[in-house]
Amino acid sequence: EAQVTQNPRYLITVTGKKLTVTCSQNMNHEYMSWYRQDPGLGLRQIYYSMNVEVTDKGDVPEGYKVSRKEKRNFPLILESPSPNQTSLYFCASRATGGAWNKNTEAFFGQGTRLTVV
Amino acid sequence: SQKIEQNSEALNIQEGKTATLTCNYTNYSPAYLQWYRQDPGRGPVFLLLIRENEKEKRKERLKVTFDTTLKQSLFHITASQPADSATYLCALDSASGGSYIPTFGRGTSLIVHP
Numbered sequence: 001e002a003q004v005t006q007n008p009r010y011l012i013t014v015t016g017k018k019l020t021v022t023c024s025q026n027m028n029h030e031y032m033s034w035y036r037q038d039p040g041l042g043l044r045q046i047y048y049s050m051n052v053e054v055t056d057k058g059d060v061p062e063g064y065k066v067s068r069k070e071k072r073n074f075p076l077i078l079e080s081p082s083p084n085q086t087s088l089y090f091c092a093s094r095a096t097g098g099a100w101n102k103n104t105e106a107f108f109g110q111g112t113r114l115t116v117v
Numbered sequence: 118s119q120k121i122e123q124n125s126e127a128l129n130i131q132e133g134k135t136a137t138l139t140c141n142y143t144n145y146s147p148a149y150l151q152w153y154r155q156d157p158g159r160g161p162v163f164l165l166l167i168r169e170n171e172k173e174k175r176k177e178r179l180k181v182t183f184d185t186t187l188k189q190s191l192f193h194i195t196a197s198q199p200a201d202s203a204t205y206l207c208a209l210d211s212a213s214g215g216s217y218i219p220t221f222g223r224g225t226s227l228i229v230h231p
Contacts, residue, residue: 042221090161092160
């Protein structure tokens, strides 16, 4: 089954304690992305990756790091979490390319609800 | 700057009616436009994709139109049901470095009353 898997689903942590949210996809997709979703603000892109070892900042990258050492994995790292990073996080993947008949739908993980106290 | 606008107010309709949601955009030249459904606390799920040279796309009770002159897409759900209640997001692709990067609107909440 095609899927994007995030872990953990729920996480409560304290300010300053480093954490990693994992994301893995089984569709051999080149493109992966992290979003955060806050009430009234919609999905905001944190970082994205076009392929292995290629990452770039999205709209709200401050306080986050990512890595893409393998095609299937794209972990999100919070080196020193702060309460303003309390949010619902989604990882997504998709095939890329502008081929006319290419299916470019994005597949999302089930979400990680992070609370930083 | 680039902007995607979806009505922030919830759309309330009666079961059986047609729901119409709007997505307007500025400063984009999208190759594709997509619609997603999102239920509370869950990840968005893809519904339909329409390309820039297509005027209309249908899938069961869903219909999407794409007017690149008006810079607008309309998303219709016919014979709506309470199970259609959710938030609907539109997403635009624009070319960047040879690949396409999707950006999402904030979504419109649809509430279908029995």
